[in-house]
Amino acid sequence: MTAVGTPPSQQARHRGRAGTPGGIDGLVAPHRLRSWALLLAIAAGVPPVLFVWWQNTIPGSLDNGAACLTAAGRIAGLLAAYLLLVLVALMARVPWLENRVGSDTVARHHRALGEYTVGLACAHAVLIVLGYAWQSGRNPVAEGVSVIFDYPDVWLSAISLGLLVLVGVVSARAVRRKLSYESWYHVHLLVYLAIGLAFAHEFAVGTEFSASLRNRVLWSAAHIAVAAAVLLFRVALPLARSLRHRVRVERVVVEGPGVVSVHLRGRRLDRLGAEAGQFLRWRFLARGQWWQSHPYSLSAAPRADGLRITVKDLGDSSAGLGRLRPGTRVWFEGPYGAFTARRSARWGRRRRRTLLIGGGAGITPLRALYETLPGQGADVVLVYRASQPEDLALYGELESIARRRGFGLFARTGPRGGAHDDPLRGAELRRMVPDLAQREVYLCGPVGMTESVRAELRRSGVPRHRIHIEAFQF
Structure with a gap:
């Protein structure tokens, strides 16, 4: 394993005064609190959805197993429909979410909730069919065929479910790695068709909506609000900015x-x-x-x-x-994106020293941060990981910035190996940056690299809230 680059970059440039700690004017709420606030806001929508089911449930109707299965299916369907709206809203590119909570955090919540949405949608179909089959005494398969073709517009929900399952399959990590970004992206556009078909199904056979004008109005308003957000932030605003600039x-x-x-x-x-x-x-x-x-x-x-x-x-x-x-x-x-200097701000003006760790395409945002972060001398150190020297893109520019501002710069190359061969293992990081545990750390690169380096940072004493990650994946 070798350190590469010109001789000055083979060791940290810890020359010059550390300087006075800088800061960002104003109080910036911690990034993690915003993430939890988003989850709490999503969870706050669950009780009203359950209330919609409860107020349309006849007292004493849950007196047998078939009725309980059917009720569970109705609940699963309502929750799946609600989460489907949440998923689209999360990907509406709402500026506050993208730039304050962070695009990576929003995307992570989107992926996690997507799994629950597909699971709930499948549970809705299975539980409804089993409940009806139990009540009628028919074979579940025959009952399923009857439900799809004999009930009004249920075939729409079957298509919607199929589309959701397809999107869920291509979102699985093992499948996603084998797809091009374009294929993955265009399959995901089918979610809009799925939500439209599900909406028609809900109004056609959902007793929670067919029997209540108020519920229909509120549910329609929720769909209109999400559609408006998508059109505003993903179509109108980008178009206006592109024409203006x-x-x-x-x-x-x-x-x-x-x-x-x-x-x-x-x-x-x-x-x-x-x-x-x-x-x-x-x-x-x-x-x-x-x-x-x-x-x-x-x-x-x-x-x-x-x-x-x-x-x-x-x-x-x-x-x-x-x-x-x-x-x-x-x-x-x-x-x-919130992968900016704002992430390291705390309640007040004090700023810690910063460590930037990048690999592969992850060096691009770090190169911009390296140029603009406040401080001098040892305040900022960048560690650049690559498989071979020729993969160190933009390294000449990094050296120029390091010379001009006195920042630390390390390059570490070599094949990926086990924990003892990794140039970014904890012992090596502490050797390059002795005050590692006291720094804010920005980490960006392939998922495998970010996961392993994050574990090394935690073992080296870096608190979780001071590790800021952006992983390059779709």
Whole structure:
């Protein structure tokens, strides 16, 4: 295992004064509290959903096993429908959620709740059919066929369930790794069709809605509110910003094997409020690119007249970015993400020293943070992990920043191995950064790397709330 780079970067540049601790004006609530607040807000919607079921349940009707199974199926269906709305709302790109709670946190909650949603939807179908079969004395399979074809609009719910199961399957980690981002993304668009079919089914046969005008109005209002959020934040706002700022490709620079930087220019980009560490979803209006958007982090501090992203060829549409021509029009969504200097702010103005750890494409937001974080000398240290020296994209720029600001910079290369061979194991991290346990840590890279390094950081005494992670996955 070797440290690579020019001689000054083979050891931390701990020269110069540590400087006066900086800070961010104002009080910023801890990131983790916002995450819990979001979960509590979602959970707060469950009791009203259960009340809808309870008020439409005839007293004394749950006096046998068949009725209890059917009731359990109704509850599962209502909760699945509610969570389906929550899932769409979480992915509506609401700025407060994306930039305060954090896109990674929102996406993590979305994935976890998605599993429950699919499970509840399947439980709804199975329990209803079993309850009806028990009550009628028929075979469950025959009863299931009868329910689908004899009840009004139940076939719509069957299609909706099939679509949800399909989305759930492609979201499984083992399957997701084998899919291109485009395939995964377009399959997920089927959720909108699923929610529309489920809505029609709920009003057609759901006694909670067919017998109550109030429930129909409230349920319709919830769907309209979520649809409005999607149209506003995923369509109208990105379109308005793209037209206002007129972003175009200025030039494309090859940074290394399979890595290019796309320099973008536009008007009044400072009004976007973009910060180092954030990402945007980019749609390049060029042949083979215009019909899809991808999330790429800013790899340099945003300027009033220009932005930059650095992209590694992962075999999907990212491979075509190296062929973009100057002048190509760009539409975008964002900026998004809470992986910024704000995450290390606490109640007050004091700021700790910072450690940045990156690998692979994860170096892009860290490079922007490395350029903009306050401090000097030992206040900021960056550790860059790569399999081989030629994979250290943007390393020359990092060295230039380190020389200018006196920051620490380490490069560690070598094949992935066991715990004793990993250059980012706890003992090696503590050797490079002796005050590791007292620092704020920003960690960004492939999922496997972030998980293993987080475990090493925790064993080295870094509190959980001071480890800020953005994992590169879709």
